[in-house]
Amino acid sequence: MRVSLIALAAAGAATAIPAYADEVNIYSYRQPELIQPLLDAFTAETGIATNVAFVDKGLVERLQAEGRRSPADIILTVDISRLTEAKDAGVTRPVESETLAANIPPALRDTDNHWFGLTTRARIVYASKDRVAEGEITTYEDLADPKWKGRICTRSGTHVYTLGLLSAVIEHNGEEAAETWLTGLRENLAKDPEGNDRAQVKSIWAGECDISLGNTYYMGAMLDDPEQQEWANSVRIDFPTFADNGKTHVNISGVAMTASAPNEEEALKFMEFLTSPEAQRIYSSVVNEYPTRPDAEIDARVASWGAFTADDTPLTDIASHRAEALKMVERVDFDGGAGTDS
Incomplete structure (x- = not known):
């Protein structure tokens, strides 16, 4: 299934993400071009398609308005304040995963497992x-x-x-x-x-x-x-x-599963994929940041700025x-x- 990108000019736009089997629906604060390499790699590895809505404002408000009918499985956003805001608003859910716990240091993930840092x-x-x-x-x-x-x-x-x-x-x-x-x-x-x-x-x-x-x-x-x-x-x-x-x-960009996630199994696979060495390398290099997984490769240009x-x-x-x-x-x-x- 083809990856579809839905660009929203402003929060609250009426455009909806269609729901299909074997896919993940993502609300992203980051521009689609910054995460496209990740989406391509995930689909190539798992066969699971992705749909993305670019929501640079009002992400939490949109999820609250959609409630249980929201098609979103995943939110990708930046800054600890935005991640904690989503958790406090009740629009995310805890995720139990040995993979995520092993790959992301405790300081860079929520104590209740609602969100996980991807880059710093x-x-x-x-x-x-x-x-x-x-x-x-x-x-x-x-x-x-x-x-x-x-x-x-x-x-x-x-x-x-x-x-x-x-x-x-x-x-x-x-x-x-x-x-x-x-x-x-x-x-x-x-x-x-x-x-x-x-x-x-x-x-x-x-x-x-x-x-x-x-x-x-x-x-x-x-x-x-x-x-x-x-x-x-x-x-x-x-x-x-x-x-x-x-x-x-340091601050982070991070990922969380929505409280309403209709594709929970696929969403978990996506979250775990994001903490793999290859995904960490791709994502951190595209956005000029540092991977949160300690053993992941740091982009050479980013590393050149100093230790x-x-x-x-x-x-x-x-x-x-x-x-x-x-x-x-x-x-x-x-x-x-x-x-x-x-």
Whole structure:
């Protein structure tokens, strides 16, 4: 059976996935072209067809609206907050699988087996090759030091990537210390947060700041874009660590089975396939990320960005601080108070 791709322009579109025997229906936050190589490999190995709906907004709301009639078996999404949101909303189900438990480290999967990490991305610092010395970037905590005043760019404090890092700072250092850190980071901003991670690197290239916070995979995205290669070549990737354990914050892309999955057996086969060495190699290389399976091959280009030790604090523990992190961002006026102490 042919693989069919259903692109949805917006969440809540009326297009439905047809249901057939021996297939898996997938709601994906990631663009179809990024997961197509995985789908092709899965169908080639198992004979099970796949149907994909691209749902970049309102995925949880769509599943809630569809309820038990939803055709979706699987959700593929990014960031721990989106995975925990789906679990908390009751639109996923626990999956018992010795294969998944063996292949994915405990810190990168749900304690109740509702979701499993497939790839990781490190939250790193992009540093100007010309204006920041090798070894000058040390810890996340050091980014609040006044020596960086007017030198840092970052995206909005309310974005899930920023909230993820702040939640990790809360987990490692406590709420009071985290708020002091966030205030110091705000005071060091060269301008109010705006744009995505690539926009921050462009600002470094343009001389507006010297360092920025970003995810590792954006380096690959910029190198693949002729208009952005110059930005990428103006910076290097440095891996900050937490002061208490010397490890770097990571987030994930992940998979979960829906609560209504009509093709449960096929869906489980798909989830287990995604943790195989070959699938991990394919997926992580396509998206410029790191495989979650410890023995899977890391793409050579991704590996060239440098070695680091990933923080093994359970992501469920980090995600538990998200609500407080959002309140903290609003309290310190992170998005509107660049370079101020008020």
